[in-house]
Amino acid sequence: MANMIVASSNAKPLTPPTTFQQHSPKPRLQIPQLSFPNKITQKLSSSSVAATAATTLKSLSLLAVSSLTFAPPSLAADIEKAALFDFDLTLPIIAAEFLLLMFALDKVYFSPLGNFMDQRDADIKEKLNSVKDTSSEVKQLEDQAAAIMRAARAEISAALTQMKKETQVEVEKILAEGRKKVEAELQEALADVEKQKEATIRALDSQIAALSQDIVKKVLPVKQ
């Protein structure tokens, strides 16, 4: 692909060949244009690798760029300083930004939400435990209900026995009254019977005298 573009740009150059402009004062490898055949670029860069240690990284990156990218001629002109491994002040700034972000996120996110979640977990656990506690409460309530039932039963039985007693007393009273009445009537009847008996006996006594006279009269004439 690169060769194709290179070839086509050779045939019909889209931009005038320009050399790279250097921003930094350090000695840099000069790569005039990407329209160089690859071999030359490689040779150039490989010689630069041997040249200085300081420029090694830069030239490697340039080599990487020139071989990696399919940069068209129009863009190739823009490549003034293509550096993949270009360390500068960005590194400490990003590190500082990261630390700031860490503290800020800790303040607004990790700590508050983490504490909130832990708190909620603790609350839920506590509630679960308290639910276990209510089982004893339920037992207490059950006991209470049983006690109330017992009391009610006792009351009812007491009332029942009292009522029984009362009715029994009443019944006995009525019975006694009846008995008395019956006795009195019996007494009266007995007295009547006695009186009649006496009267009869008295009447019989007088009759006995007359009868005995009669008997004597009847018997005696026979004997005389």
Place this chain on the structure above:
Amino acid sequence: MNVISCSSNTLKGLYDISGVEVGQHFYWQIGGLQVHAQVLITSWVVIAILLGSALIAVRNPQTIPTAGQNFFEYVLEFIRDVSKTQIGEEYGPWVPFIGTMFLFIFVSNWSGALLPWKIIQLPHGELAAPTNDINTTVALALLTSVAYFYAGLSKKGLGYFSKYIQPTPILLPINILEDFTKPLSLSFRLFGNILADELVVVVLVSLVPLVVPIPVMFLGLFTSGIQALIFATLAAAYIGESMEGHH
């Protein structure tokens, strides 16, 4: 050759749309030193998104969470889970570090794929995910190194350095080398993945502007998320490793 010159014209048009620019930066001068303005601008946007959404969602936490709060609770639980698995029981103080690492990288990566940065024209270079600049990834990796050194030293004091001759002093050079390879691998893994992902999308778009790049874009989203998770998990693993007692 006719075909090639023809296609070169159409390709040029496509390139103007897609604009493959690698290793070009929009420079600002600060006190004689240069900064990559496009990285700073996008990182500010990412930070604004993170802080703003967190502020809105967690402003007034409810016992029964609302949708936004629920999402942030889920993210927080995820981060806590990652920290806990890697660091162990004493993960608490490290949750902000791991969480910010994950969220910053994740939102940065996705912003590169989802936010239409290219609408905003810069005089030089272009806006993209902050994580496709080596400065960002190296900064994060170095912070991770500082973090695990701090974790080890604060837990064990100078006894921390005895791990360099564990299990045998013969491994001393390798153990020392590890302190350099860790940030190196962290930073280059993230940088390479994000840059490659954006490059692949851009190149595919320049070749076939329609439909075809969409699966690759989704793959890019997936990779971006995985990279954020890997970075955060490894950072947590390094911290946990330097805190754990050796035998």
